[in-house]
Amino acid sequence: MLDHADTSGIGTSPGAPRTALQARDRVRALLGSCAIVRAGTADGEALLTDALLVTSELVTNAIRHGGGLLGFDASLCAGDTGLRIAVTDAVGTAPPCPPARPAGAATGQGGYGWPLVHRLTRSVRITPAAHGGKRIEVVVPLDGAAHSP
Numbered sequence: 001m002l003d004h005a006d007t008s009g010i011g012t013s014p015g016a017p018r019t020a021l022q023a024r025d026r027v028r029a030l031l032g033s034c035a036i037v038r039a040g041t042a043d044g045e046a047l048l049t050d051a052l053l054v055t056s057e058l059v060t061n062a063i064r065h066g067g068g069l070l071g072f073d074a075s076l077c078a079g080d081t082g083l084r085i086a087v088t089d090a091v092g093t094a095p096p097c098p099p100a101r102p103a104g105a106a107t108g109q110g111g112y113g114w115p116l117v118h119r120l121t122r123s124v125r126i127t128p129a130a131h132g133g134k135r136i137e138v139v140v141p142l143d144g145a146a147h148s149p
Contacts, residue, residue: 016072021058024052027074027083036080037144049082050120051140057113058136062089070133082122082139090133094126 017023031037031048038044055074062069066089073086095114120125121138129135 016069019070020056023055023059023072025108027051027055030074031083034076034080038142047142052116053099054120054138054140057087057117058087059086061113062087066091077139081143082141085136086137087133088133088135092128092132092134096135
């Protein structure tokens with residue numbers, strides 16, 4: 001059972017994306033403006049795909065399971081070796097760790113996204129948010145060295 005925080009009076013941070021598509025557009029623009037991920041190269045396309053997939057999973061999970069997307073941030077790590085993505089939602093309960101697919105996953109009811117986030121990122125950090133929800137911050141490696149399962 002998810003622990004739904006009382007979110008009355010809590011709104012999405014100004015300028016935060018409202019959908020996974022809007023969040024992916026921000027990540028694509030960030031990576032494109034810095035020319036860190038070279039479009040048109042196999043490595044560049046693979047890194048971009050991983051970053052966009054992780055973004056989609058985190059934002060979609062916040063919307064579907066976290067009581068709504070309350071905040072989103074994407075920035076480059078020092079040295080441009082990683083992309084830091086942070087998503088804040090309204091539910092204080094953290095997803096299972098280590099991530100595991102629930103029994104219903106084989107029937108198409110989900111369960112693949114959270115393990116995928118762990119597989120494609122260098123680190124996953126979950127911290128309580130001031131309003132009773134949580135903030136999930138991940139680092140997607142831009143040097144090709146993903147976290148080993």
